[in-house]
Amino acid sequence: MQQLAHQIHAHLTTHAKRVVVVPHKNPDGDTLGAATAFLEYLRANNVQATLWCKTAASVALQFLPNAHELKSDPAIWEREQFDTVCFFDAGDIIFAGAADAMQLLRTRPTIINFDHHFTNKKFGIYNFVDTAAASTTEVLYNYFGIVGGKITAPIATSLLAGLMTDTGNFSNPATTETALAAGAMLVRAGGNYAAILGYTYRNKTTDGLKLWGTALSRLIIKPEMDLAYTVITRADMAGLKVSDNDVEGVSNFMVALGEAKIIMVLKETQDGFVKGSLRTTHEGVDVSEMAAQFGGGGHKKASGFSVKGKLEMKGGDWIIVTE
Numbered sequence: 001m002q003q004l005a006h007q008i009h010a011h012l013t014t015h016a017k018r019v020v021v022v023p024h025k026n027p028d029g030d031t032l033g034a035a036t037a038f039l040e041y042l043r044a045n046n047v048q049a050t051l052w053c054k055t056a057a058s059v060a061l062q063f064l065p066n067a068h069e070l071k072s073d074p075a076i077w078e079r080e081q082f083d084t085v086c087f088f089d090a091g092d093i094i095f096a097g098a099a100d101a102m103q104l105l106r107t108r109p110t111i112i113n114f115d116h117h118f119t120n121k122k123f124g125i126y127n128f129v130d131t132a133a134a135s136t137t138e139v140l141y142n143y144f145g146i147v148g149g150k151i152t153a154p155i156a157t158s159l160l161a162g163l164m165t166d167t168g169n170f171s172n173p174a175t176t177e178t179a180l181a182a183g184a185m186l187v188r189a190g191g192n193y194a195a196i197l198g199y200t201y202r203n204k205t206t207d208g209l210k211l212w213g214t215a216l217s218r219l220i221i222k223p224e225m226d227l228a229y230t231v232i233t234r235a236d237m238a239g240l241k242v243s244d245n246d247v248e249g250v251s252n253f254m255v256a257l258g259e260a261k262i263i264m265v266l267k268e269t270q271d272g273f274v275k276g277s278l279r280t281t282h283e284g285v286d287v288s289e290m291a292a293q294f295g296g297g298g299h300k301k302a303s304g305f306s307v308k309g310k311l312e313m314k315g316g317d318w319i320i321v322t323e
Helices: 002-015 029-044 075-080 136-147 153-166 177-188 193-200 206-217 250-254 287-292
Strands: 019-023 049-051 084-088 110-115 126-129 220-222 227-232 262-268 273-279 302-314 317-322
Touching: 002 084, 002 110, 002 126, 002 136, 019 029, 029 049, 029 084, 029 136, 029 153, 110 136, 126 136, 136 153, 136 177, 153 177, 153 193, 206 227, 206 250, 227 250, 250 262, 250 273, 262 302, 273 287, 287 302
Parallel strands: 019 049, 019 084, 084 110, 110 126, 227 262
Antiparallel strands: 220 227, 262 273, 273 302, 302 317
């Protein structure tokens, strides 16, 4: 990994002229934390860079350094003709949401791929992927350590945000010794732990908690599958001032349940999909295998999938009705 890190650093600081930094669509704390930290690193090395994502970031993540610079207009790709594209926390270009935008480039760019998921398709010319890391921001933290990238307070805050959100504030199975050590170093470097906690965890609204209540009230246990699941429909959100981000965290909360080894939350999204979040804290259980059956993936203890369709109740169970 050391040689690869130095190759990436050399390309960026010597050959790259126009770089675009791409968090995946519907960005969470890890992908946007990594992207904003990398933007700081590039600018510290006098590299011209643009922050782009197919979809806007949630209000809860606007506190991240440089998050206000996020652009979503694909026309910028045609105008700027980027020669280097850096992806963060995305298994492939389609998941990142950049497939159409890439078609606007007249020449093939150099693709740099940072990730921690074992389902990553290694689609870059440079693939800095570490599946042992708790988050992509931990991967980037290690990269900075190799190339001597100075971790300033803004970078520390961005990296720490990704670590905290992907580990459930250092409480879920992704929490490792290296993740805790990195977290401590990032706090020492100026990472704003209190602000991250305030914006990403202590940010629930009355309507948001009502939605959580609805989800928990319809919890279904399937003993034969060792599964507990619930659903959130678009109708549940009607009349409430909530967004898709308000239901994030329900699956992590539900792992406290002692009656099932596998937790699943199914949620209808605004764009006509059903998003599934799978969690477990039990040894010998791999929820990524279950996610893979629906074209998804992730980690053994935390995975997800997304399929086109809607949720319907039939025979006492919720099912996904696909088109």
